[in-house]
Amino acid sequence: MPRTEKAIDAAALSGIDRVIHEPARLAIVSVLRAFETADFLFLLKQTGLSRGNLSSHLSKLEAAGYVDITKEFVEKIPRTLIRLTGAGREAIASYRAEMDRVLGRL
């Protein structure tokens, strides 16, 4: 492969959002994309992650502004609700477009 073509591919890959590209976070965002809101247990069951792992990844997504985390009580039982923000929805849409573009070149 010519040197210039390799450089183009590397440049394209550098545009990939690393916050979403991580498999566990991609799974979380993919699940959240299907709903208005979901609770911690639902994400736990759907992604198959451990509680600690899920918490850690949610914190990273929250720090990036991709998810909004709120706590509420339902019949005196605490529930953690997670919602994909507008920025999160935009990020996953552009991530998908970017991945399609990059993989389409291969």
Next chain:
Amino acid sequence: MEQTSKVDHVEMSAMQATIRDGVTEMQMGALLVSFGVVFSLAPPFGIACALLPFALHPLGKLLKRRFVYPRIGYAKGARQPHAVRGIVIAAFAYVAVLLSALGVFSLILGVDRGVSLWLSHFIPALVGVMMAIGPWVVARTYRLMRWYLFAGLFVLGGICLPLFNVATGTAAVALEVAVVGGLVLVYGIGLFLSFLRGYSSEESARASD
């Protein structure tokens, strides 16, 4: 491409998880059985069954809150990208089939006789197709084979009951709705019991947030 199809797969699997518990089937089945029984015993009161969803909805929510959410978690507002498009396509297809059949019968038998014969003998089939639209939209949205089967049962019931002289007209409609509703209800109860068995109380207690 593979990455984006995996994203779609995860998304669809999460959506399917929200109706894996059988509650929707139980609600739909109970509604149809009630409608079929009331309509066959006392047709004028059949319309009262329109109020049943208002009673079944809180019951379904109670079952979800009590048995489903503590086991698999809670998710609200599933996106339904195909639902609206599906309903529109189904409605157009339905109207097209109706008009074509009406036209053919009127051409063959003359307008008056054609229309009356068509209505008296094909009401169950018309209702069957109409009843199949809902399950078909659910099947298409969630990509679930069992809902395609429910839709197929409605169509098949509507065609077979008058065809094999089991029942015609409104009696066939009541029978069709009650029988298919009963099958959906039994399937829903089975699904619900298997869902409860699949998630032990110990697991749900450990996993509770």
